[in-house]
Amino acid sequence: MSGYGFAIAASLGIVVFLVVLLRSRRVREKYAFIWIAVGIAVAILAAFPELMLGLTSLVGIQTPSNLLFSASLIVLLFVCIQLSVEVSGLEEETRTLAEEVALLRLDVERAAAAAGNPQPGPDASGPGSDASNR
Known part of the structure; x- marks a missing residue:
């Protein structure tokens, strides 16, 4: 082949x-x-390898393999930039969700305390905590 x-x-x-x-x-x-x-x-x-030869002469590069490697590096650079943007957005979303969960947990604890039914926090040694399982 x-x-x-x-x-x-x-x-x-x-x-x-x-x-x-x-x-x-x-x-x-x-x-x-x-x-x-x-x-x-x-x-x-x-x-159609003659297309690559035509592109090489159009761009002004000596050999088609150099054009191929250059184009590959440019494509990979754009992929890395795009993935970095995606990761940054996901990090921001994760931080926002963690803050919202913390605020909701605080609201639940305050509502339980106001109702006279104190709920143990995550650090308390209640029946479902890790401290009772040791």
Whole structure:
């Protein structure tokens, strides 16, 4: 199998794998579509290598492999930036949820104390706490 045939088979295999992951809901659409587009682009460039030569001369790079590696690094850089944005948002959401849970717990404890039925806090050694299980 030639290098071009291997590239076509590998990229189409990755596209099929991504479609399976997408159908089983193991990956979200916004991520899968980007990778499917990259896989299809690689398959097209492998099927028609003269397109890569044309792109190389258009951009002004000496060899097609340098263009391929440069494009790959740029795509991976954008993926890292996008994932960093997602992680930052999730960290903010986790912090907000933790604060809301703490406020709700305080409200429940105050309401129980006002009703004359004090609830043990998480540090108290009540029947459900870790201190009674030791």
